[in-house]
Amino acid sequence: MTVSEPVPAPDRSAEPAAAADFALHAAEERFIEGMGLALEEDRLPRIAGRLVGLLILSPQPLRFDHLAERLRVSRGSISTNTRLLENMSVIERVTRPGDRRDYFQINEQPGLLQRVVDRFRDRQAMAEEMKQALRPSADGTGVVADRLDGFIRFYGILADSLRTVLNAMESRDGNSRPGTA
Amino acid sequence: MTVSEPVPAPDRSAEPAAAADFALHAAEERFIEGMGLALEEDRLPRIAGRLVGLLILSPQPLRFDHLAERLRVSRGSISTNTRLLENMSVIERVTRPGDRRDYFQINEQPGLLQRVVDRFRDRQAMAEEMKQALRPSADGTGVVADRLDGFIRFYGILADSLRTVLNAMESRDGNSRPGTA
DNA sequence: CGGTTTGTTTTGTCAAGACTGAACAAGATG
DNA sequence: CATCTTGTTCAGTCTTGACAAAACAAACCG
Numbered sequence: 001m002t003v004s005e006p007v008p009a010p011d012r013s014a015e016p017a018a019a020a021d022f023a024l025h026a027a028e029e030r031f032i033e034g035m036g037l038a039l040e041e042d043r044l045p046r047i048a049g050r051l052v053g054l055l056i057l058s059p060q061p062l063r064f065d066h067l068a069e070r071l072r073v074s075r076g077s078i079s080t081n082t083r084l085l086e087n088m089s090v091i092e093r094v095t096r097p098g099d100r101r102d103y104f105q106i107n108e109q110p111g112l113l114q115r116v117v118d119r120f121r122d123r124q125a126m127a128e129e130m131k132q133a134l135r136p137s138a139d140g141t142g143v144v145a146d147r148l149d150g151f152i153r154f155y156g157i158l159a160d161s162l163r164t165v166l167n168a169m170e171s172r173d174g175n176s177r178p179g180t181a
Numbered sequence: 182m183t184v185s186e187p188v189p190a191p192d193r194s195a196e197p198a199a200a201a202d203f204a205l206h207a208a209e210e211r212f213i214e215g216m217g218l219a220l221e222e223d224r225l226p227r228i229a230g231r232l233v234g235l236l237i238l239s240p241q242p243l244r245f246d247h248l249a250e251r252l253r254v255s256r257g258s259i260s261t262n263t264r265l266l267e268n269m270s271v272i273e274r275v276t277r278p279g280d281r282r283d284y285f286q287i288n289e290q291p292g293l294l295q296r297v298v299d300r301f302r303d304r305q306a307m308a309e310e311m312k313q314a315l316r317p318s319a320d321g322t323g324v325v326a327d328r329l330d331g332f333i334r335f336y337g338i339l340a341d342s343l344r345t346v347l348n349a350m351e352s353r354d355g356n357s358r359p360g361t362a
Numbered sequence: 363c364g365g366t367t368t369g370t371t372t373t374g375t376c377a378a379g380a381c382t383g384a385a386c387a388a389g390a391t392g
Numbered sequence: 393c394a395t396c397t398t399g400t401t402c403a404g405t406c407t408t409g410a411c412a413a414a415a416c417a418a419a420c421c422g
Contacts, residue, residue, distance in 0.1 A: 027314030
């Protein structure tokens with residue numbers, strides 16, 4: 001699926017929109033929608049995905065109501081989905097002194113990825129348990145045991161390399177969080 | 182979620198069920214249901230997952246109607262889902278001379294896993310595209326570029342190590358398919 | 363206090379997809 | 393040919409979950 005023409009926007013006439021920004025804007029839209037689809041594959045609501053996409057592309061934290069406008073969804077949906085992502089620590093809610101409103105930014109920490117690791121580990125555990133139970137009866141099940149071993153090995157290696165990358169990223173941007181220079 | 186008591190089975194009184202088999206059977210059930218849930222997370226029908234689970238645990242190919250009985254689902258569902266898995270080359274349909282019926286077995290080839298790799302590559306591509314579009318406007322977007330880089334790197338490494346494991350497994354059981362000894 | 367602003371929760375609608383059961387097609391077989 | 397057998401496809405039902413809109417809560421402000 002690709003990103004098609006947006007529904008006629010309620011109103012956004014007065015904007016800079018320098019001719020060069022045009023392509024950029026299209027790309028942003030595509031990215032945001034793409035993230036919507038991508039996270040949807042991970043069993044998250046599409047809006048949550050779009051939220052993540054939008055926040056990835058934003059250098060500054062974005063205001064709650066800005067999110068609703070920009071994504072053209074109800075405040076309710078923003079509330080629900082920001083909270084969801086917050087709990088998964090994919091995004092972070094930030095506040096400012098003397099400002100009653102909530103802002104959001106993506107969390108540079110693992111977040112999204114941890115989720116994947118966990119899923120892999122779960123499957124590995126499942127296969128492991130099955131392998132155990134298989135042990136006692138040693139009749140015609142050599143092949144089955146092999147298969148399960150393959151499974152276990154696969155998910156194990158996978159989860160390991162995942163964690164490695166995670167760690168690398170974590171330590172990398174643990175120090176550098178520069179203000180754009 | 183865990184596997185709870187099965188709905189009262191239509192009939193399965195006369196079975197060996199040596200006291201030791203008991204635990205095994207429970208474990209099998211758990212594994213099969215677990216696979217159902219797991220593949221469901223990957224956007225496949227639950228029945229497809231159960232099918233995969235069942236076939237992983239079976240040393241011999243299983244008959245079409247056996248699948249329907251064992252899983253207690255309609256033949257229609259078996260038909261649909263076996264075909265689905267067949268197209269993804271997760272399972273294989275095998276036939277026997279002089280036997281009109283269809284048998285199925287899991288395919289030791291990648292299959293299921295290839296799917297994961299593809300998904301990662303897609304996401305990587307998405308981020309890559311966004312990074313390109315970002316280039317022209319170099320105003321306040323240093324942070325964003327960094328984030329996208331992180332993304333790209335992450336999925337890249339991930340897909341690579343995945344492919345590595347896949348290749349390893351593929352070459353490993355390409356030769357050895359012993360008959361249980 | 364009454365009225366804003368800001369975010370949350372709830373209620374209702376809608377759409378997507380899984381699954382069943384029945385109708386169906388295509389061979390076999392008497 | 394009538395009738396099984398075996399598998400496929402189709403129509404209908406049911407469940408799930410996303411979403412919007414409205415009701416709500418809690419600060420804040422005058």
